[in-house]
Amino acid sequence: MNKIKMTNPIVEIDGDEMTRVIWEAIKDELINPFIELNTEYYDLSLKNRDLTNDQITIDSAMATKKHKVAVKCATITPNAQRVKEYDLKEMWKSPNGTIRAILDGTVFRKPIVVKGIEPFVRTWKKPITIARHAYGDIYKDVELIADGPGEAYLCFQSINGKEEKIMVHNFKDKGVLLGMHNLDSSIESFARSCFNYALEVKEDLWFGTKDTISKKYDHHFKDLFQEIFDNEYKEKFSDLGIEYFYTLIDDIVARIMRSEGGMIWACKNYDGDVMSDMVASAFGSLAMMTSVLASPEGFYEYEAAHGTVTKHYYQHLKGAKTSTNSMATIFAWSGALRKRGQMDNNLELVSFADKLESTAINTIEEGFMTKDLGLMSTLENVKILDTFEFLKAIRKNLNK
Numbered sequence: 502m503n504k505i506k507m508t509n510p511i512v513e514i515d516g517d518e519m520t521r522v523i524w525e526a527i528k529d530e531l532i533n534p535f536i537e538l539n540t541e542y543y544d545l546s547l548k549n550r551d552l553t554n555d556q557i558t559i560d561s562a563m564a565t566k567k568h569k570v571a572v573k574c575a576t577i578t579p580n581a582q583r584v585k586e587y588d589l590k591e592m593w594k595s596p597n598g599t600i601r602a603i604l605d606g607t608v609f610r611k612p613i614v615v616k617g618i619e620p621f622v623r624t625w626k627k628p629i630t631i632a633r634h635a636y637g638d639i640y641k642d643v644e645l646i647a648d649g650p651g652e653a654y655l656c657f658q659s660i661n662g663k664e665e666k667i668m669v670h671n672f673k674d675k676g677v678l679l680g681m682h683n684l685d686s687s688i689e690s691f692a693r694s695c696f697n698y699a700l701e702v703k704e705d706l707w708f709g710t711k712d713t714i715s716k717k718y719d720h721h722f723k724d725l726f727q728e729i730f731d732n733e734y735k736e737k738f739s740d741l742g743i744e745y746f747y748t749l750i751d752d753i754v755a756r757i758m759r760s761e762g763g764m765i766w767a768c769k770n771y772d773g774d775v776m777s778d779m780v781a782s783a784f785g786s787l788a789m790m791t792s793v794l795a796s797p798e799g800f801y802e803y804e805a806a807h808g809t810v811t812k813h814y815y816q817h818l819k820g821a822k823t824s825t826n827s828m829a830t831i832f833a834w835s836g837a838l839r840k841r842g843q844m845d846n847n848l849e850l851v852s853f854a855d856k857l858e859s860t861a862i863n864t865i866e867e868g869f870m871t872k873d874l875g876l877m878s879t880l881e882n883v884k885i886l887d888t889f890e891f892l893k894a895i896r897k898n899l900n901k
């Protein structure tokens with residue numbers, strides 16, 4: 502068989518632990534036999550990040566800007582215990598945070614829907630994609646404990662000398678305080694990433710904030726979205742027959758629960774943090790959640806939403822069987838290959854990505870799956886496979 506050729510490379514960002522193990526296995530079983538894979542490889546294993554003083558993370562993000570498409574394996578974000586375990590020079594920052602800051606992107610998370618794994622919400626038939634703004638609000642706030650009576654103010658000193666000051670509260674007793682901010686440039690990038698993504702996948706875009714209560718802060722998000730939509734996207738949306746819909750966040754929540762799904766739900770930073778966990782668990786499993794970082798300039802980085810599955814890795818090292826579900830990582834690869842194919846007008850590559858996804862889904866729908874799904878499946882003929890047997894089952898179907 503002739504392997505599919507690639508003109509331009511994908512940036513391949515390798516990672517840690519069990520996901521690093523399945524990364525190799527996915528390439529061996531499902532990609533290398535069919536494609537003459539062309540990647541620019543970056544090893545973001547914690548050891549190598551430490552060795553390069555985290556320069557490798559920055560390099561991988563710069564390479565993504567250059568080649569426009571990347572696929573990333575899950576990586577350890579070190580904490581105190583990891584610093585000890587890996588004897589690190591420093592507690593390096595989250596690679597995802599570093600890459601996101603460089604690409605200025607928005608993260609879109611979408612569940613993989615298969616027959617036999619029914620969403621807990623009965624009406625949901627199609628996947629719901631969460632787009633989370635990844636800058637500011639409470640994630641960059643400053644906080645104070647007011648430890649007795651006193652006056653708290655919010656104050657802005659402009660560099661041109663103007664000062665604005667308003668009272669937050671006149672405390673009669675103890676209490677708490679926080680100050681937070683966001684940036685027009687970041688909100689505008691977020692809006693454009695969302696509008697571009699909606700055009701690309703041809704789905705409606707919903708956005709909600711609490712603008713009735715937060716008349717300046719949240720209202721500003723609403724206004725910037727509307728302005729960008731009206732000036733840059735309105736016609737393109739109507740040409741495709743898709744819609745941009747804004748309403749209050751509580752109204753969105755109520756409507757989402759009664760909907761069939763199939764839309765992109767843009768969320769402010771905190772709302773996205775909370776709602777993506779809700780959507781992921783309601784659709785069944787974190788192992789079935791895909792994730793893509795899309796920037797307004799058209800850079801894409803595909804990954805799985807889950808972590809490095811540490812517990813499984815230590816079982817694997819002991820030689821025990823594991824039950825790591827590789828679906829989200831397979832879809833990260835297929836997503837990146839499809840995008841590469843679309844950018845390079847390589848129809849064979851696009852069609853391979855489609856086949857890889859449909860074959861993986863069919864394999865589960867035929868009853869072959871890892872334990873996480875096996876425990877939830879409503880199919881009658883479930884056959885539970887270990888990490889590597891599951892990949893071999895997909896390979897067998899892909900050969901066909």
Ligand code: NAP
Pocket residue numbers: 574575576577578579597787788804805806807808809810811812813824825826827873
């Ligand atoms: P995790 O790796 O997502 O795993 C948590 C648990 O969820 C696992 O123990 C497993 O449950 C289940 N699970 C997750 N993915 C699965 C899969 N593909 N197949 C089957 N089960 C799966 O989260 P964590 O243990 O909190 O984090 C481990 C490391 O990952 C941390 O060092 C963290 O920094 C890193 N992390 C990285 C990313 C990223 O790179 N994007 C994201 C999150 C976390 P059972 O043990 O019950 O089977």
Ligand code: MG
Pocket residue numbers: 774775778
């Ligand atoms: Mg969270």
